[in-house]
Amino acid sequence: xxxxxxxxxxxxxxxxxxxxxxxxxxxxxxxxxxxxxxxxxxxxxxxxxxxxxxxxxxxxxxxxxxxxxxxxxxxxxxxxxxxxxxxxxxxxxxxxxxxxxxxxxxxxxxxxxxxxxxxxxxxxxxxxxxxxxxxxxxxxxxxxxxxxxxxxxxxxxxxxxxxxxxxxxxxxxxxxxxxxxxxxxxxxxxxxxxxxxxxxxxxxxxxxxxxxxxxxxxxxxxxxxxxxxxxxxxxx
Numbered sequence: 476x477x478x479x480x481x482x483x484x485x486x487x488x489x490x491x492x493x494x495x496x497x498x499x500x501x502x503x504x505x506x507x508x509x510x511x512x513x514x515x516x517x518x519x520x521x522x523x524x525x526x527x528x529x530x531x532x533x534x535x536x537x538x539x540x541x542x543x544x545x546x547x548x549x550x551x552x553x554x555x556x557x558x559x560x561x562x563x564x565x566x567x568x569x570x571x572x573x574x575x576x577x578x579x580x581x582x583x584x585x586x587x588x589x590x591x592x593x594x595x596x597x598x599x600x601x602x603x604x605x606x607x608x609x610x611x612x613x614x615x616x617x618x619x620x621x622x623x624x625x626x627x628x629x630x631x632x633x634x635x636x637x638x639x640x641x642x643x644x645x646x647x648x649x650x651x652x653x654x655x656x657x658x659x660x661x662x663x664x665x666x667x668x669x670x671x672x673x674x675x676x677x678x679x680x681x682x683x684x685x686x687x688x689x690x691x692x693x694x695x696x697x698x699x700x701x702x703x704x705x706x707x708x709x710x711x
Contacts, residue, residue, distance in 0.1 A: 478526035479503040480511050480559065481533030486573065490530065502526075506533065511555030517562050530571045531559050534603070538577070539686040541599040552602035557609035564613045578604045581690025588696045589643060597687035643695040 477494060481487045482503030494501035502524040509520035511533045521529065535541060535551035556572050563570040577600035578593040595601045659675045666672040680691065701707040 476525050476527050477501040477530060478521055478524045478528070479530045479532055480509060480517070480520070480555075481506070481531065482508070484532055484534070487530075487532040490532065511559055512550050514558050514562065517558055521562060521566065521568070526566075526568055528569045528571070529559060529563050530573075531556060532573055534573065536599070538597065538599040538689070541602065542597060542686045545598050545602070548598055548602045549605065552599075553605035553609055556606035557613070560610040560613035570610065572606065572610055574607055575600065575603045576693035576695065577690060578607070579690050579693065581692040583692060586694040586696035587643070587692075589699055596690060599687060600690075643697045643700055 477490075477499065479487045479490055479501060480503075482491070482505040487503050491501055491503045493499075504520045504524075509516040511517060511531060533551060533555055535544075535548040537544075541548040559570055559572070562568075576587075577597065578595050579587050579591065579600075580594040580596050583591065593604055595604055662673050662675055680689070697707060
């Protein structure tokens with residue numbers, strides 16, 4: 476049985492859908508049902524569902540608002556994963572933790588590998604990195620997937636599990652945003668259904684200022700994950 480926390484979010488809903496379609500047993504818990512930062516609620520959910528593996532899809536993901544709501548971001552992105560890691564470690568359960576490419580500063584030339592130094596530019600990245608560190612402290616053997624500006628869409632999933640090394644799992648083929656790659660493909664795809672084709676105009680990051688800084692380069696190398704698990708994500 477796969478237990479998924481953050482059941483109200485897009486990632487958890489998609490995972491639940493896939494599990495249903497493939498006949499895999501899964502139970503998703505929303506924050507109202509089991510807040511990842513509440514040890515008692517987490518323990519009850521895992522016990523009630525008779526979990527074999529735990530996936531944490533709960534997170535504070537508003538990158539810009541995290542700059543001023545640091546407490547809430549830390550609670551969801553760092554405290555919650557720490558709680559899950561301790562309970563899963565005590566129960567001998569694997570834990571998959573989704574992280575983000577924002578733990579990197581984006582200054583590297585070329586794709587990031589798992590051993591590259593982290594240097595988050597904003598509060599969101601710092602809180603997600605704190606969650607990774609908390610899991611590492613509780614479960615020394617762990618997985619990490621990471622997945623974007625120039626990057627691999629659906630990028631750094633930082634999956635930290637209890638029994639394997641860190642691994643990046645982005646889609647193959649890099650893209651720029653909002654330039655002529657990913658955004659243009661999205662516009663072309665929706666045009667098949669709506670008959671409308673909006674014009675995509677590339678702009679520089681400097682022309683679209685935001686409260687939080689984003690890494691300019693989030694391209695991730697997924698070779699390690701492919702070697703360990705024999706799986707490589709599809710091209711976006």
